Amino acid sequence: MSVNNVVKRCEALFEDLDFNAVKRWKAAAPGRKAIGYMPIYVPREIVHAAGMLPVGIFGGGDQMEVIQGDAYYQSYICRIPRSTVELGLTGKLDCLDGMLFPSICDVIRNLSGMWQIMFKDKYVKYFDLPQNYDDATGGSFYIHEMRTLRDDLAALGGADITDEKLKASIAVYNENRKAVRDLYAYRAQKPWQAPTSEVYLVLRAGGVLPPEDHTNLIREYLVEADREKRPQRDNARVVLTGSFCEQPPLGLIKSIEMAGCYVVDDDFQLCQSWLLDDVPTTGDPLEELSKAFLHRSTQTASKYDDRKEDKGKHLLRQVKTRGAEGVIFAAASFCDPALLERPMLQEILAKHKIPYTAFKFAENTGQMAPIREQAGTFADSIKLWSAA
């Protein structure tokens, strides 16, 4: 399959708001179940070990007209909850047997309760992630959260989720995370060969495909992308940050690239790269997942930084290891975590003399000209500074 075909397949999955891939997966064997999860992080291993398909729900994007969803939210609330409600009310999420709402922010937290009221026949869980990183304290609480999820899904699926099943699922996701890390490394090395508009689609496919298939897809994309001869441009290398929940429209990513930026790192699909290395498949699986979360996971605005000096470390690491020349803050409008975090990160970047620019978007932003102009000016200024 050529790289174009791989990307086309991913694009079809991305655009399919009826989740036909999920429906096909469920139809392939009787009794199969699918569990949706909202952005940032849930331990998908537990869903997978239950024999269920974890399905990433990232709102309705710019292809869906939100009508009913708007009736549930004031104008000053971001768009992802309203388009997610729209997906639910229009029956597009009927293929899901449950939904997980991780602790991202107050809006998604409240959406978990709304979901309990609006979709009474579905399994709904608010999944609280610890903000205390001691094994005995935050770890114990987190293991209890995971054990509850494990018991709930076992009851829903009618089969025990054994430690052996969990360990096997951890191994599957270790492979997937390794593939994602390879994809990010390849893009940072040759961003002209693997543009972010493609990488993003390959990642988004992970929201609807089983992890084994997604790992193969990433591997295939890496092979095919490397075969292509694509022109290398004198673009500015940037890290894009702040888009960890509501996703920017694909057109926005393309616009940034067309404006002269190579996006060499991002936080679009944090769930896939949240754990920074392999989770051991020996020992108690929930304990190992907990340790990975507490001690070897990424930073983002929804997660507390225990020490002042830790703030911005991950972003600085992204800039350094990816060889980035600047940072684009792209936050969804009314996104509390991203917008409250932004001034702190900007201050740190300024101290390190790393240039940055910032704008807001909504998942249905249609006017790309201002963003293209801003990103273009930013890229030009980076090139001028670096030449000086």
Place this chain on the structure above:
Amino acid sequence: MSTAAAAKKQVIKEDAMWLQKELINRNYHEVATAHSEGRKISATFVPGNLNELLMCFDFARRLPETDALQNGMRKKSGKMIMDAERDGHSEDVCTYVKSDLGMMLQGQLGPTGEPMPHPDILLLSYTGCFTFMKWFELVRQKYDCRTVMLHVPYQGDGKINPAMRRYVVNQLKEKVIPALEEVSGVKFDIDRLREYMRESVKAEEDLVAVLQTAKHRPSPIDGYFGAVYYIGPMFTAFRGVPEATRYYSVLREEVEARLREGKGPVTPDGDHPGEKYRLVVEGPPNWTSFRDFWKMFYDEGAVVVASTYSKVGGVYDFGFRHDPEHPLESLADYCLGCYTNLNFPQRIDMICRYMDEYQADGLLINSIKSCNSFSAGQLLILREVEKRTGKPAAFIESDLVDPRYFSAANIKNRLESYFQMIKQKRGVKNEAVAA
């Protein structure tokens, strides 16, 4: 005497309100002079406020939310917010945060005009509001304050399970208390905590009794505009302090006397003109135009008989009391039970219960732009409560302390229409009964 000064003099206050004003002013003075007197300053939040614990370490206690609302009521917050926005903070985020940061940018003077020194410790009691976490991270980044996190899990399933309680207690033991000891230099004494809690319980009993007088007709209190004064000491730096216990005792006597005399609430213009509409209100009030906002209600004969905001710093009316015999577990339960830490079905159940027990005519939601913890999903609350109670609900929008988001004419129009709707519904009901 100027007209403004004359108007100020004419504002009617109950005795307990004067007592409270004294308490607040004294606390601001304690904060202002703390460092010069060798005391350390703590800052924490209203929901999940561990006041009894902080007192065990002799901290002068700041609550940045109440600083912001005091600045809002004194018409100072608008400029502070704009200063923070000029300093790089988004127009989309919480105005309490921006008011606090703006106050610091303007030179660290508190609402009363006295100095407002930096806290020595930020107790990040992360209860029911995500923004709290970012708020103290921002303060820490700017002013290098020591921060200690207390993560209070959300009641996603509508209940407190033992693991949640254990998690909070372990954090208190392993993180919070050692940090407070280290910063204050005072050794933790659990018996001292118990003593403060015994004091708290007395005040909690009186507060609940006061709030529940609104079940009577006419209600002797306003359970929203009046209640924000009543909850002041309990939710801020005074729960567990003997003066606060006295305040609640005086308040209860005053309110019960009004009840015996068949009087309505005291408003800034004197006695309430007469109860025509009984409402439950969901959501915080607007502070920048607080009196104007209140006047829109009592001018029309509306009394708020119960509100969810008066439970934001602790839900006491369903039986919870601090328990001196199990002090740390009790602090955990207190934090876990604050209103915005309840899930949506719990919040809706609570409102419906208020509608019934307080014989309310309807529900009014004041949706606050700054506060997603309250606001996200309130339109579903409105629908569900209407569906379950058959009583009309209405929706208005404003903000906590950003004067740009208080449109008096718009809110007044909506309220007047709403009161008409209640009247019409009553008419239809009466006709049906007569028929």
